[in-house]
Amino acid sequence: MASESKSSSLKSLNIFGDYLIMLVFPCALSVWYYGMPAVRTLAVTVVTGFICDFFGSILVYKKFYAADLSSFCASIMIALMMPAGIPAYIPVLAAAFSVTVIKIPFGGGMQAPFVPAAAGFAFVAVCFKDEVFTYLPGREYMGGVSLGSTLMHGGAMRMNGSNILDILTGNIAGPMGTGCIIVFAACMIYLLVRRREALLATAGFLGACIIFALVFPRSNGSRLAGMIMELSSGSLMFASVFLLTDYSALPAYRRDKLAYGIFCGIICMAMRKLGAFEEPVCFAVLLANAFSPLLDILTKRIMDFIAPRKQRREVSSVE
Template sequence: MPAAAPEVELRSSPHLHTRRSVAMIMRHVIYALLPVAAAAVWFFGISALASLVTAVGVCVATENFLSRLAGRGSTVGDGSVVITGILLALTLPPGFPLWMTAVGAFVSVALGKMLFGGLGANAFNPALVGRAFLQAAFPSAITAYTPVLARNRFSEFIPATLTPPFLQPPPLDRWIAQARVDAFSGATPLMQWKFDGAATDPFALGLGAVAGSAGETSAVLIALCGCYLLVRKMADWRIPAAMLGSAALASLAFHAMNPARYPDALFTLLSGGLMLGAFFMATDMVASPVTPRGVWIYGSLMGLITVLIRNLGGLPEGVMYAILLGNAASPIIDSVTQPRVYGHGGRK
């Protein structure tokens, strides 16, 4: 009898060397987000921590429930839903009422992800879907920002955090007046610029000692964590490069036209949610284009829209809508930038 032929495993291309599973990529994104989340807790205290825990908890529970309801077994294991929860909490004001955070988390996963068919099928970044819902549903609560480094931030909650479900959060003016230290105000740098024409020191912006959403404080820290992802090739470096680049160029042009009215490029880059959005949300693998040329277009589009909304629109911040619009445009971008397959068709 002939010896048994050695077993040869035949596989079609691509022949990848690294074994990268979805779960592994997601784990690295979570690692990269942890320092940002920790900074949020350090700047804003236990309110930010409660917000993070609530968002992640409700996101996981929602995905678990809905994937079982659809009879597919839980898909929580890949870890992507944890990222959605963390990102959502980071985009909300630190003292945002927890019941609203829970609503936003449910909407993120239910409407932003599971309704489309779960991970890999979502047209938009789920966390931003939830955030957009909250922005439209509770416009005053979502613009109620509190100052950083408040007194007793590790021993007491911001009063709005523990608002009972379905009730309005209390006004925060009194609490801010007694809790704030130094000259830290409750208004975000972007609001101060838009409504009072006051610029913020770029050093403070880079360090993160400014009011804002829980995760949009230290631009430098966010950029560092984001670069970790780029270096490990867990995210496409072209997206943040294109987005930040086009935002810088656009604000340079605006600033040159009217320096008193439009902020300079450095302020644009360091303020608001641009860093967090560019590194962690615009890079959502499912909702961004796949062709390299398309990725450049996608990134620059979002940077440009951000600056247009900030400078010309009624809202002080525009990153969220810019990324959602970019997500919406990415299928079109993909179809226009499809490379010519070798041997098929001619040059257009």
């Protein structure tokens, strides 16, 4: 019992420790671009997550599991997906929701069937739609209108060197910590070293988003420009690295991870095209979590259908 608990704690530290390391860079960039509002949002969210986790754990489990860093991770992710100048009560509610409704009732960060950060963000996005999707200007920004809003209205952006550099460095209006593509590329390399298979979900997700953006563009410019805008708008890249790779919600098998990512990508892009929110990736992640057990069954049936044929070919080639 004690050794099981110890190994579980180590595993939890390992996994969430990786996320905390990766999250340092988006946090640093958000503070660089937005200054004190970013610091305040981050601090308030993290403190709320910790307090809710601490008191909730004491109340329900009669003890606090310090090794379970999932509440810290979820709180930071929620804060990074928020606009910098957002009123403090909104990220507070989001963090409280993610801990009290997703983490604690389901037995901790390693067992939650839904991504806590996605649930918390989705909750406040519905409650406070205007506040969550209104962005402060950063140090220098492009026009004060986010890429997501531009796409919603069918706008386009010229793909010149300056704009591309802004996209790569996150120098665009949007959530305070989800803009810098370079950082997310670095995080993907980190995951490639530490948790390679989790990137299957990321690959499936981005692949589906790219194809959807090329086939059903929202922008009235070129398809390629539209695709780049889609990938760099809102929290899409951030979600592909941090939300889709969440340990507890990710399926176990490789084929299921890929299917999960593809499904999430299709739903996300469909919601962007048809839905009511500028950034619906968190809702798509929740639906993908809900459909994940059904996707497991579907992929297994497909593989069972394909595999017998493979075996027959192998047998006949041996003969």
